[in-house]
Amino acid sequence: MKKMKSVYLLAVLALMLVVSTACGNKNGDNKAASAGDKSSSSSESMVISGSSAMQPLVAASAEEFKKQNPKADIQVQAGGSGTGLSQVSQGAVKIGNSDVFAEEKEGIAADQLVDHKIAVVGMSAAVNPEVGLKDISKENLIKVFTGKVKNWKEIGGKDQKVALINRPDSSGTRATFVKYALDGNKPVEGAATEDSSNTVQKLIKETPGAIGYLAFSYFKENSGITPLSINGVAPKAENVIDGKFPIWAYEHSYTKGEPKGLEKEFLDYMMSDAIQGELIPSQGYIAVSKMKVERDAKGKITKK
Structure with a gap:
């Protein structure tokens, strides 16, 4: 009788071990699947439109960004600042580029947009x-x-x-x-x-x-x-x-609300040393940090 009880106990323990192992593998598989499903935001796609004066800089920046993030799909279109502001306001694009402040354009709800001054042109x-x-x-x-x-x-x-x-x-x-x-x-x-x-x-x-x-x-x-x-x-x-030449403007990248995902990653990249210190001057633009004067939406210039 004792021998039969021992055999029975061993059988129960073996069964519990099998069940435990199976459950553990299932949980591990679920965690692995979950981790695999969580993709980086740099594998997203994004359309940017607007200022044609800004297009060469943004297009060049996008190419450099994609070298580091090959899964990112960024399309840069022109069409003018008004188009960029309208499309980002409507949610048709993630980023709208503009040579003018959103407040200067009629029909644009500027209070819904977030201004990111990328450069000066x-x-x-x-x-x-x-x-x-x-x-x-x-x-x-x-x-x-x-x-x-x-x-x-x-x-x-x-x-x-x-x-x-x-x-x-x-x-x-x-x-x-x-x-x-x-x-x-x-x-x-x-x-x-x-x-x-x-x-x-x-x-x-x-x-x-x-x-x-x-x-x-x-x-x-x-x-x-x-x-x-x-x-x-x-x-x-x-x-x-130095403020001697009067015809210039900020190059704005507007987002509808605070940027997130790929749009945030790309805008952060646009403000990196690689872009601000190297690409911007090589493309004929001016880094905002270099300016000795600044201008508000009404056109008033003051020294920094």
Whole structure:
């Protein structure tokens, strides 16, 4: 009888061990599955749209980010600052890039957006090299864009008809240029209007007598266009930093609410030393930390 009890007890213990092992493996499998299901936010996808002046910087940053995070899918589109602000407000994109403060755009609920100042962009007028000018007074610049000067020979250039190239109302580059270069005077109607800064550059290069306006980042050595100094002040980063050159704007990346997931990771990356200290200056932009002056949404400039 004792022997049978011992056998029975051993059988029960063996059964309990099997059940315990099976349960342990099941729990372990569940934990492993759970850990496998939890993916990094850098494996998400995200669309960014807006400012075409900012597009080269954001696109280059996205490429560098994806080298470190190959599963991340980031699409960078242009369309103008107004488009970026509208789309991020509607939730159509995760990040909306803008050359202007959201408060400056009508129909945008700025209080729902969070502003991330990524860089500063300088802008100036640029002409076809055959125009024969490298410097222009602000007074004459306003006359050119308001149609009062119709031939370049009137202000010391070649005998060529002025061909204006403009940006649409949604463009932050246009808003910045009109506000700070033209003192609020609107360009004459009938000028060619292009959505993309890339197209503006191409048209200035190919069109005799052409003038348009672009971010410094488009003033490459081989761009085929001539950037204009304003009142003798060259369109260079150091002149923007010191507050000597007036045509500049913050490059804003707006999110709807506080960023999270991939959008937060990417914006944090945009503020890293690799981007702020290296890529931004190499792309023709200015790091915010370098500025000796700052500007508010109303355009008021103060020294830091």
